[in-house]
Amino acid sequence: MRNELLRTAAVSAVLVATMAVFSAAQAAELRLLTWSGYAPDDVVAQFEAETGIDVEVTFSNNEEMISKLRATRGAGFDLAQPSQDRIEGPQVEFEIYKPIDLSQIDTSLFIPSLLEATKGNTTVDGQVYGVPHVWGTSGLVVDRANAGDVADYGDLCNGSHAGKVSMRLKRPVLIGFAFSMGMDPFAAYSDPAEYEQILNKVAESLIACKADVKAFWEGGDQLISSISTGEVTAAMAWDTGGWKLNNENPDVTFVAPSSGALGWVDSFVLPARGENDEAAYKWINFVMQPEIAAKITGAAGNFTASQGADAFVSDTLKAQFNDSFPQEAIDNINWYPPVPAGLEDLEGRVLDRIRASG
């Protein structure tokens, strides 16, 4: 009888093991964890045709990427694309990435300044964990016909557009408003006490502003529809959203705030327990070719760190970019430094307090 029980247990164990084997990756497969738009179908098809490697794409965002990798201790994907400021902290805390072998990457494809900056921001214990891919900014999307006076984050709360402004209640809004109020939150990253003080000041002003806010937007589509229907005339948002709206309504576009747009760089990282590094390197070298990078810019709306790709980007997008970013606005961009571990929780409490108020 006991034998029978043991046998049942053994059979169950074998079953579970078999399932695990089947769910594991096949050798000639690249499991890519990225943002929507970063792996357009035509690019994937071309890569598969050239290398014979199947690409399985999963769309996500920064927080989800990190959470997914944390849950599996870095398994399940061969290549991921968190922003460069979200690499050092999670690596220190959860060890979910592995170092990049730069000799496997054709560094001549990268804009040198972006590559160097990203390498610097993603170095832990002397090893580089990230290389740049797509960059962009957060700032203001403004309907210039109705809210032409909005030039900085703080202007959203000047009272003249009450009930017609929107923002996303996430960490960029705290940082943007801090800059707009004349503080430097990035400099305070290393000093939690000072950072908390800054956040408290920002929270105070945002709570006061809350009556003017029509809604805190959640998804990009939601924001775009409220601006195109005229329900919202000025909002804090990503640059691509503004340019997308500009295609339909020339009055609406992205405005780089006078205290500086917030610059982010989405990068490439190797998950700690990725199984196909070779394919990952191949993908990086493939998509950084100027023509391919331009295709990704076309799909995602943001420019890449690929040297010379601008030549292949559509004139409309280039015109929109130049309109939003005169040279001094580019120089003025505040690039996100690496987020130290534990900062998110601090910010989360402040965001909760803002939402719960009123």
Added chain:
Amino acid sequence: MSVAALPSEGAGRAGLRLSLILLLAPALLWLGLLIILPHIQLLALSLKVKLGPRLYETGLTNYTEFFAESIYWSTLIRTAFISIAATALTLLIAFPVAYYIAKMIRGRRKNLLFVLALLPFWVSELIRTLGWIIILRETGLISLGLQWLGLIDQPVELLGNDAAILVGLVYTSMLFMVVPLVTVLDSLDDTLVEAGYDLGGNGFAVLREIIIPHAMPGIVAGCIIVFMLTLGNILTPALLGGKNSLWFTDQIFQKFIVRFNWEQGAAFGFLLLIVSSLVVWIGLKITRQSLASTMT
């Protein structure tokens, strides 16, 4: 209980017991691996207190912080109250609908109406909620319709408040109330209702003394399902709720996904489990039903 008392009994009984264990093995495995084990892990996680990167100690800080920070517990209370309100409202609306389907019509039209009640569930919750956004927003159908009728001269924003959350939650929960109610009302003998009238009862008396007592197991089952679904809903409150709207499951999600604070997220998950169990238990006590009777 008496599994240890085996030796004194015959070998036949022992064999019987073993086959019973084998028979139950898949269910027990499922229960153990998918429900109990993760909860034990969650409990262990919730008792870990983070001191710094990769440095933890055991303690109740994650729980005490919930009570110390008023936003947390007030969000949980608010979530529970709105869920109870949504459950009550769903019952109020679903009961006449279910009664109509179960008792007032027959044959093909009955099936048709039942399918009609099911229809909204053929699209995803996201699409359904977006539908409500289109209807309720400032430039939405109701606002435009009222302006067109001349009843209002300014666009009216109906989105982004607790009433909108309630509307969305009730709509989403409707089916889960209608189905158990139709089932239980179907089993109500029509002559009981007729007898209720014949012996001098008016509509209200018949409803209160005959129909509702009969339907009680279905009502309680429906309410438990709807309450649990509503309490655990995350999409509807996020999309229809306003700028002040906090929802507890969203807090848990934030803790886990956005703030990488699994330890406190786990503690919050346990607190939610305790509160929902408590509400259901109180509900069963008030209606004098047992969980077993509502599930048969």
Added chain:
Amino acid sequence: MSPAPDLDIRGLVKRFGRFTAVEDVTFTVPEGSFFSILGPSGCGKTTLMRMIAGFSRPDSGDILIKGNSTIGLPPNRVAANMVFQHLALFPTMSVAENIGYGLRRRGHSKSEIAERVERMLERVDLAGSGPKQINQLSGGQKQRVAIARCLVLEPALLLLDEPLGALDLKLREQMKVELKQLQAKLGTTFVYITHDQSEALVMSDQVAVMNAGRFEQIGTPQDLYYRPLTAFVAGFVGNSNRWRGTVSAVGAQTRYAAEGGFELIGQAVSGLSVGQPVDLFLRPEAITLSRGTDPEAAAANALVGNVQSLLFDGGNSMAIVAPDRGGGSITVALPQTGDLADLTPGEPVRLSWSAEQVTGFAAASAA
């Protein structure tokens, strides 16, 4: 002026689409009587009952209870209460709560309700059963609770819709007697509908036989049994040997030629003419059976034949006899006394009957 009868139905009609369920029914039920409506299923008796109770509204005609029209009143305001076919006791209530339900609706005080319920329970021999749940009762006890639940309201009229139908035979026989005695004791007017002629005959003061939406005949059980006015009543009430035939002669007696080639002689019936097709009825117990073949076998209202089979059923035993002349088999009631007790199949016998026992009705024209 005599007091208004408890129930007075005048020219009641109910149609469902093109189907007429109740067609021009008129009758009265005097106070304190036991009135039955007897008919096959689908004859319209339930529809009639539901109109009296107020559950459905007649297309024309009037219903008066104690002289007051109930047309348009909801069922909870009609002064008649109903015992349903399957009793419809409220399963979520105790016995006492079931009986007290109507009193609670009338807003009586708790103590008064408790007192009246207990008194009612005593009257139906269920004293002390108040706290019991419905599913703890036997079939007969449930029956009595259902009746008590109505009677505690002291209705002008108690309607009973085949309440014995669900009981087993033994209990049904016993309940028949009980119901009759209960009605006599309480003096409440009972209107009882059934398809079981035995129930109707045993319990009722008056019986109405209903067929296809109409009343065929209203009368005492004896009237219906011995003096049926229509072929339907003759056939439906009690057992009969039945033949098709034609009228062969009219006069002081009427002579019929039955199918199968033998002659029946009955009493004079007005309205029949020679050659007219008729339905002929002869009750099994009206036939005298004797042993052996008599030389007078060819005499009027008599024939000889052989016992085909014997159906022993105690007091209701029957013999089936095949006449020598043919003409199908004839059922004869078998007295269990005397020398006929040892009758065996195959024995030759002689059957005879008097002319009063032969009843003939003009057959429906198309037949």
